[in-house]
Amino acid sequence: MAESTLKVKVWDAPVRLFHWLLVALVTLSVATGYLGGNVMRWHVWSGCTILGLLIFRVLWGFAGSTYARFAHFVRGPAAVRDYARRLRSRTPSYTIGHNPLGGWMVLALLACATLQAGTGLFANDDVATEGPLYPKIGKALSDSITAWHDANAVVLLVLVALHVAAVLYYLWYKRENLVRPMFTGSKQVPARALPPARFPGFVRAAAAALVAAAAVYAILSY
Numbered sequence: 001m002a003e004s005t006l007k008v009k010v011w012d013a014p015v016r017l018f019h020w021l022l023v024a025l026v027t028l029s030v031a032t033g034y035l036g037g038n039v040m041r042w043h044v045w046s047g048c049t050i051l052g053l054l055i056f057r058v059l060w061g062f063a064g065s066t067y068a069r070f071a072h073f074v075r076g077p078a079a080v081r082d083y084a085r086r087l088r089s090r091t092p093s094y095t096i097g098h099n100p101l102g103g104w105m106v107l108a109l110l111a112c113a114t115l116q117a118g119t120g121l122f123a124n125d126d127v128a129t130e131g132p133l134y135p136k137i138g139k140a141l142s143d144s145i146t147a148w149h150d151a152n153a154v155v156l157l158v159l160v161a162l163h164v165a166a167v168l169y170y171l172w173y174k175r176e177n178l179v180r181p182m183f184t185g186s187k188q189v190p191a192r193a194l195p196p197a198r199f200p201g202f203v204r205a206a207a208a209a210l211v212a213a214a215a216v217y218a219i220l221s222y
Contacts, residue, residue: 008194010187012065014205018057019182025050026113026160033153040063040129043121047215048132054110056212063204066197067097074107075100092176094189100154106161112156119149121219132220 025046032043050124063071075083086093093099098106104208121133123146136144170176 005094005188007186008096008189009185009197009199010067010181010189011038011185012068012199012205013185014056014060014208015068016182016185016217018053018060022050022113022157025053026156030153030157036125036127038192040125044129047059047117047120048220050113051219052212054114054117056208056216059211061209063197064201065148065197067129069108073098073100073103075103080104088175092188093170094176096187096189096194102166105159105166109156109163112152112159116149116152116156119145121153122146123149123156130219133222136222141160152189 004220007171029043029046032039032046066072080100083093087101095102121131122137122142124130124134124139124142125146130142137145167178170178
């Protein structure tokens with residue numbers, strides 16, 4: 001007999017907004033970086049905005065809602081191993097929030113995107129575009145950082161591809177839609193006792209966003 005489920009709130013508005021803004025801005029960054037030329041100014045703007053988003057997400061990982069916090073979804077090797085063993089099952093996992101494997105993917109994506117945005121501050125395209133902090137280090141060091149920026153872009157795209165592949169695997173094989181909750185905020189989970197969850201209000205999210213914006217401003221003004 002299939003286990004009964006109920007709909008519960010999992011993803012708060014700040015997490016959902018962060019997710020889709022990051023998707024849009026990474027897409028913009030990839031497109032403008034590929035096209036080059038005059039659109040590179042949008043590439044720089046996008047990268048700086050991504051940096052602000054990432055700072056916000058780190059803050060929200062400590063001060064945000066229950067399921068957005070790193071302490072909730074970053075699990076140890078044993079939990080990851082046990083979860084991985086159940087991946088072949090066609091039964092939906094019904095994990096509240098990120099599953100143990102997904103939690104580490106989130107950390108990998110955040111770390112890689114942060115490295116990409118950070119190196120972009122110092123990079124140059126050997127034509128007319130330079131990162132905001134390029135004048136602080138000069139051409140030689142900038143060229144070295146640009147090489148890291150270009151190499152890390154490939155790593156980031158591979159991680160994004162793995163993330164998308166995992167979402168499709170859950171949708172087609174395990175019959176679990178992970179995309180819809182990132183729009184609606186709600187997820188189907190087993191109708192059993194659930195741990196209490198907290199969802200901070202607008203003020204805390206606004207404060208975190210202001211701190212992130214101030215941090216980016218301070219970095220660019222350094």
